[in-house]
Amino acid sequence: MSIVECHDGRMSLRHAVLGMLADEPGSGYDLLKRFERAMANVWPATQSQLYGELGKLEAAGMIHVLAEGPRGRKEYEITEAGLEELRHWLIDVDPGGPPRSAGLLRVYFLGSVSPAQARGYVASMGESARAREERLAELEGTIDWGDDNQSLYGRLVLEWGKRFSAMQREWAEWAVKQVE
Amino acid sequence: MSIVECHDGRMSLRHAVLGMLADEPGSGYDLLKRFERAMANVWPATQSQLYGELGKLEAAGMIHVLAEGPRGRKEYEITEAGLEELRHWLIDVDPGGPPRSAGLLRVYFLGSVSPAQARGYVASMGESARAREERLAELEGTIDWGDDNQSLYGRLVLEWGKRFSAMQREWAEWAVKQVE
DNA sequence: CTGTGCATGTAAGGAGTTACATGATTCA
DNA sequence: TGAATCATGTAACTCCTTACATGCACAG
Structure with a gap:
């Protein structure tokens, strides 16, 4: 095994964001509210985390800015690469056991x-x-x-x-x- | 509210270790095996994490070295302060909602x-x-x-x-x- | 013109994982 | 003496939370 070889960690927030954007494009602010409404009990996420993840996803080419609005609003849309990553996670990756309680x-x-x-x-x-x-x-x-x-x-x-x-x-x- | 004021985070590993030592004294190595056996499905912990937490708990006066054995083995025992912390966590602290899934x-x-x-x-x-x-x-x-x-x-x-x-x-x- | 809501970000630190690293003891 | 097991620790990294920080737009 090579010396540098990890990159696992599951990273489910990434996939939560991709999943939401696959449903419908939106800004960080939009996602924040959607998380509060729909996913607070399944996968809570903070504002900091969301904006950070959006930046990383854009850098990775999995989402892109569809439009810019007032107050610096950036509306993101999932890319084909992002959809592929989402589907891969949904189907191919082992979900792992029951979570910590x-x-x-x-x-x-x-x-x-x-x-x-x-x-x-x-x-x-x-x-x-x-x-x-x-x-x-x-x-x-x-x-x-x-x-x-x-x-x-x-x-x-x-x-x-x-x-x-x-x-x-x-x-x-x-x-x-x-x-x- | 003051500028520096956080120290929450729940820190349940700490309490898992205290709980195990409250049951019976043991070394890091002992705890590692006890975690694998009894708690893998409830609160998994790695070797790194355990030794780190034992160090912090000792520094905080919540456990102390009861005896030293061969190969640098250190057997820890919970202190009165540690028991108090454990009981406080068990009774007084809100467990929070359902975990991420x-x-x-x-x-x-x-x-x-x-x-x-x-x-x-x-x-x-x-x-x-x-x-x-x-x-x-x-x-x-x-x-x-x-x-x-x-x-x-x-x-x-x-x-x-x-x-x-x-x-x-x-x-x-x-x-x-x-x-x- | 002021408050409320929209909108985005950074910094610091705790928690958890993986990999790296080392050495002593025991038993065959 | 060589392998397995006992035993402890560090380094680097990601993930998550809290707090700090800034500024625009619009309605009353």
Whole structure:
């Protein structure tokens, strides 16, 4: 193996940006709001990160400036190279295992506090899961779903979130009983 | 607000190390193997990271060297300050929302590939969830569970993993039908 | 003419990964 | 003595977050 040979790291923000621009061109500011609206629960991103990534993507030829507007606004569009990179990531790259979970990490260590405190912590996990369930159900009502692809895959993600939250709530209810 | 005022970032590796040392003293090498065995699916950590964190924790007075062994082995033990920090993290700090999920991020963008490819990707998510279910079921059989606290909380985490994997498999089965 | 929102960026630092690097001990 | 294992550490890099910083445009 060569001395310099890494360039992995997964870099999913890059692909999140490419995916959004594949859907529709937009400026950094646009993307920021789209991230807040649609992806806050899947892949949060900050303003700094977005502008930095847009710069790198442009340098790499994966996006280009489609138009410039007032206040220095730069509207980006994905290029063919960018689309190719996105499709490659979607299809060819191994997604890797389940992500880190700080909440679950704590459960491992609940032996370091009193059973009452442990029970309280598990119960609060259940409560926040229940709150998320409600929020998602509400969200589902406010979105007007179409028949297009974006709606289809958006529904898939929303359904995943609902099932995940329900699973966590049920687990927490079960776990509280175990601690007793 | 003051100019220099941050020091958040969550730093969960720190607490993972404290939690392990609260359970039982050990060297960096010991912890490395314990991480591989017990926590690979919850909070993976590399050798570099562990030794770095042990150094920082010792400098912060949260752990101390209990004994030195052959080959420069340093066995660490958690201090009272470290226990306090661990308990504080367990009880008082907000765990934050659901973590990033690269797998789910992709689902958002499956509109960029053909329906057949999208279906294939979702199906592979289900398949890897099924494989994880099997692995966890096998793991459950090989561990001899006791009545102690560690076994209790370990079982809770394992159960979470089982439910999560089952949820993801069922979701994938459902989602494959939606894509058709 | 002033506030609100639009719009873009940089700097500093923590967290995590990979690769590089070294050396001691034990056992066959 | 040679291989495997024990054992610790550093360097370079990417990713992510927070805070700092600037300026234009438009509506009231």
